[in-house]
Structures are given as C-alpha cells and as structure tokens.
Amino acid sequence: MVHRTRVQGRPVADYPQLPPETLRGRVRRITEVGEDVLHRPCRQVAAADFGTPGLSALVDDLFATLYVAEGAGLAANQIGVALRLFVWDCTDEDGVRHVGHIVNPLLEEPPVAGRRLAEVGEGCLSVPGPYRDVARPDRAVVRGWDKDGHPLTVEGSGYFARCLQHECDHLLGGLYLDRLSTRARRSALREMARRRDEVLARREVMATALAGR
DSSP states (O other), rough: OOOOEETTTESOOOOOOHHHHHHHSSSOOOOOOOGGGGGSBBOOOGGTTOOOHHHHHHHHHHHHHHHHHHSSEGGGGGGGGSSSSEEEEETTTTEEEEEEEEEEEEEEEOOOOOOOOOEEEEEEEEEEEEEEEEEEEEEEEEEEEESSSSSEEEEHHHHHHHHHHHHHHHHHOOOOGSSSSHHHHHHHHHHHHHHHHHHHHHHHHHHHHHHTT
C-alpha cells in the first residue's frame, strides 16, 4: 500500500483534509517584513514547556493561521511569538502530503560533495504576494522534538525540503528576501506593496470560512 500522507515524518493510512489542530486553533495576525520579531533569532522552547497546554495551543494557532493564509509552512515568529517552533502542511512534487510540527529544530547542513541545488520560485506569508527564485539544496534533514518532548527527525526532498529550510531560516531571523540580490529584493518589496491588500482580503475570506466550519 502506498501512503500519500506523512504526519510527523511517518506514513499514515488515512488523514482528514483539515488537521485537527486547525479546527482547535485561533487565527492570529501574520507578522510582515520589517517587524523586529522576524529579524532576530528566536529563543529555545524551555524543557518545562513541553507537554503544556500553552505549547499545544500555540501549535493549534499556527495550523489555523497557516490554513487561512493558504501556506505550506509557518514559524512561531510569523504570529509574533519568538520561539523555535514551526508547522507545515504541504504536498510535494510526488503528490505526498506532509503535515506536522517541530520544536527547537536543527537543520543539518548537507555535505558540499554531491549536494544539488534547485533554484525555484519561493514566497513567504510574511511577504504577501511576490515569489522569487531562490537556490536551496534539494534535500533536507531536520532534527528536534514534538510538543510533548519526544525526539523527532523529519526528512524531505524537493518542495518539502525547501519548506523545511525556509521555516528554519525564519527561526534564525531570516527571510527568503535576504537570499536575493539587492535589486531582486527591492523588486519583491514593490510587488508586495501592490498586492498586499489583495492577499490580506483573501485571508479574511478564508478566516470567515474556517469560523463557519
């Protein structure tokens, strides 16, 4: 049997269209480029916070906000919480859906020898609107913990690898814009200024639909 969904890095036989966390969560405002919380490293989640209702609620809120924004991944500082945590719900090029969260993640740097870079259009929920080509390794391994403190290793290739790397960048205070030339960055910010209202209006529509479920 071919499993088309992987939750927390593990294949599952069946999974709902909406992760359960999404229906439990509260939609939060997404921070935008220029806000301080996005441009400084996040702090580690303390050992005492694992397994607490507060951490679980934060995961739920991230999933709800991710759904409304129609994104692939979302880091805690993108809803204004400077903690090392992100969630994902994205489908890769092979049609496999990946869903999960990870706390205090560490991205393993692939060896230079044999590493293959893929340059693909990349966007960001904190930079609403534009996409620009960004070169990243086509494979990624991230190690960390789940919200209850259990060790977790997640591996991805292609688009999912890009998602994992993108979110790890966020937790270090980086945006995909930082990987662009000055000219490309300025172009992206101009496009964001033109398209921002349209994108935020779409999120409002999605938030209303979620509230009615």
